[in-house]
Amino acid sequence: MLVHGIEAEISEGDVGVFERDFYVVLCAQMFKKLPPPDRRVVFQLEQSVSSRWFTPEYIRVLDESFAVIEYSMANLKFLAEKGIKYPKVHYIPPIGAVKSFERFNEEKEYDFIFYGDNISSERRKKFISELRKKYNVKVCSNVFGEELYSIIRKSKVVINIHYYRGAILEIAPN
Numbered sequence: 001m002l003v004h005g006i007e008a009e010i011s012e013g014d015v016g017v018f019e020r021d022f023y024v025v026l027c028a029q030m031f032k033k034l035p036p037p038d039r040r041v042v043f044q045l046e047q048s049v050s051s052r053w054f055t056p057e058y059i060r061v062l063d064e065s066f067a068v069i070e071y072s073m074a075n076l077k078f079l080a081e082k083g084i085k086y087p088k089v090h091y092i093p094p095i096g097a098v099k100s101f102e103r104f105n106e107e108k109e110y111d112f113i114f115y116g117d118n119i120s121s122e123r124r125k126k127f128i129s130e131l132r133k134k135y136n137v138k139v140c141s142n143v144f145g146e147e148l149y150s151i152i153r154k155s156k157v158v159i160n161i162h163y164y165r166g167a168i169l170e171i172a173p174n
Helices: 056-064 073-081 122-132 145-153
Strands: 023-026 040-044 067-070 089-091 110-115 137-140 155-158
Touching: 040 056, 067 073, 073 089, 110 122, 110 145, 122 137, 137 145, 145 155
Parallel strands: 023 040, 040 067, 067 089, 110 137, 110 155
Antiparallel strands: none
């Protein structure tokens, strides 16, 4: 955003007082306290193939927010069925690599990295267990921002193991 002349800062935890004009919130369902709805844009990152995160409370948060940014066409349909649709919801497809990942030449410490919840999903545990039989696998939970990017740069491959079978595949267009 700074590149486009928009003053912005990134907060990786709870914000005490909401004094800014607007807030873009990722993983809104993870926060106990959110910015006021009229100054809140939620970047919706969950998958509609499961109701794990699409609780009545999360649907209410999305509905009350100033806007919702959605990455998946399948989720757009799901949200519309819940009454949350354009002009509140805006589709933005996955946009590709973070600039800091371009042309990095760090020594590769890991064959694979997985980041996300690896504890409550038997499916993910099974995949990771099988990979570890032949490869060096790094698993990261609750790691974000530059700390996560630093670990990713040390890995040959980032694996995306979905929590649920049949989940939406997030892909970046070429």
